[in-house]
Amino acid sequence: MKVETLTLHNFRNYDHCQLALHPGLNILIGKNAQGKTNLLESVHFLSTGRSHRTSSQYDLIRWDTTGFFLHAGVRKRNLKVQIDFSLGADRRRELKINGIVERKLSALLGVLNSVLFTPEDLQLLKGPPALRRRFLDIELSQVSPVYLYTLQQYNRALLQRNNLLRSFDGKATNKIALETWTEQLVRFGVRLTILRQKALAALAKHAEPNLYRISGGEEKLQLVYRPWGYALEFGAGVNETEVTETFRAILEKQHDNELRRRQSLVGPHRDDFVCLLNDIDVREFGSQGQQRSAVLAIKMAELEFMREVTGDYPVLLLDDVLSELDASRRQALLGLVDQGIQTLITGTEANLFTGWQSKSLLIAEITDGIISIVQ
Ligand SMILES: Nc1ncnc2c1ncn2[C@@H]1O[C@H](COP(=O)(O)OP(=O)(O)O)[C@@H](O)[C@H]1O
Numbered sequence: 205m206k207v208e209t210l211t212l213h214n215f216r217n218y219d220h221c222q223l224a225l226h227p228g229l230n231i232l233i234g235k236n237a238q239g240k241t242n243l244l245e246s247v248h249f250l251s252t253g254r255s256h257r258t259s260s261q262y263d264l265i266r267w268d269t270t271g272f273f274l275h276a277g278v279r280k281r282n283l284k285v286q287i288d289f290s291l292g293a294d295r296r297r298e299l300k301i302n303g304i305v306e307r308k309l310s311a312l313l314g315v316l317n318s319v320l321f322t323p324e325d326l327q328l329l330k331g332p333p334a335l336r337r338r339f340l341d342i343e344l345s346q347v348s349p350v351y352l353y354t355l356q357q358y359n360r361a362l363l364q365r366n367n368l369l370r371s372f373d374g375k376a377t378n379k380i381a382l383e384t385w386t387e388q389l390v391r392f393g394v395r396l397t398i399l400r401q402k403a404l405a406a407l408a409k410h411a412e413p414n415l416y417r418i419s420g421g422e423e424k425l426q427l428v429y430r431p432w433g434y435a436l437e438f439g440a441g442v443n444e445t446e447v448t449e450t451f452r453a454i455l456e457k458q459h460d461n462e463l464r465r466r467q468s469l470v471g472p473h474r475d476d477f478v479c480l481l482n483d484i485d486v487r488e489f490g491s492q493g494q495q496r497s498a499v500l501a502i503k504m505a506e507l508e509f510m511r512e513v514t515g516d517y518p519v520l521l522l523d524d525v526l527s528e529l530d531a532s533r534r535q536a537l538l539g540l541v542d543q544g545i546q547t548l549i550t551g552t553e554a555n556l557f558t559g560w561q562s563k564s565l566l567i568a569e570i571t572d573g574i575i576s577i578v579q
């Protein structure tokens with residue numbers, strides 16, 4: 205999948221910018237606060253329907269203007285897709301895919317797939333579990349409409365059940381309502397659990413050889429799913445009956461606790477996973493270098509995973525990561541370009557890209573929201 209053309213109008217610090225991207229490597233150089241991340245953010249926004257930096261789309265509107273517009277011309281093998289998105293300060297929002305108006309933003313998912321890698325991602329294994337759930341959600345929602353649907357239904361059940369628990373008075377109508385929402389929680393929670401378990405197994409399959417390459421073949425990588433925050437292992441032959449029974453049994457045990465704390469304490473909203481290197485939890489015992497290699501191996505595995513599911517590599521967005529990585533890890537990233545993955549990579553200095561230039565056909569400089577093509 206390739207982004208051929210990109211237009212930004214009143215988006216962040218861009219006034220008007222139109223860019224024809226190279227199908228291979230695109231190097232974007234600029235000092236701090238010039239608009240490098242903003243540019244990648246625009247692609248990621250068209251890909252996922254949200255920004256990785258703000259939960260409010262209105263933050264994306266260029267200050268002192270009344271709305272922004274984004275366009276991407278995407279090529280998916282032999283197919284061309286046009287995406288147009290605009291948002292006005294008056295809350296008027298319009299999304300068009302191939303000229304057809306789409307009411308829901310989630311229509312974007314799967315149209316332009318991307319993997320974004322930023323220095324903050326280096327916290328993926330060290331940071332809080334919410335980070336890892338978000339990672340799985342963003343990746344899986346792009347490639348699987350079933351996943352997205354299941355996640356939305358689960359979140360709805362969770363919200364309703366939590367609302368009910370907050371005002372629970374123990375009366376019969378409340379009890380019946382609680383049972384209803386518990387049924388929904390279990391139904392979609394079980395499906396979500398199974399989808400995440402399978403996705404992690406598939407990711408690990410690709411991350412393992414990646415780590416071999418990055419670390420010189422010394423370490424074995426495993427991703428271990430921790431459903432609902434518990435040290436449960438369902439194994440490869442995981443099935444709905446087994447997960448449902450376990451879910452119900454734990455819910456039963458936590459029943460009084462949930463009433464006392466007035467919130468749902470069991471379910472995928474508490475999911476986590478750990479990464480083991482040679483059977484040792486990298487989060488607790490890994491060096492910083494090992495953690496970085498493991499994150500990189502997992503992020504690179506996302507590309508293979510998405511290709512496996514969709515038949516096409518996503519677009520790779522690398523924001524300012526080179527200065528954070530040593531030579532062997534940079535080399536591993538550079539290898540991706542040879543696999544024909546369209547890459548947009550940013551950095552503050554041209555010399556970060558020594559060894560990369562020969563592979564690229566687009567080098568641009570970004571200054572104060574203006575992009576000038578160098579090569
Ligand atoms: N909505 C906005 N309107 C105008 N400028 C913005 C907006 N949001 C951020 N900026 C500006 O964009 C610049 C940061 O751009 P960014 O892409 O993060 O920089 P970098 O090149 O370091 O990645 C800052 O100067 C910031 O003030």
Ligand SMILES: [Mg+2]
Nearest residue numbers: 240241242524
């Ligand atoms: Mg930046």
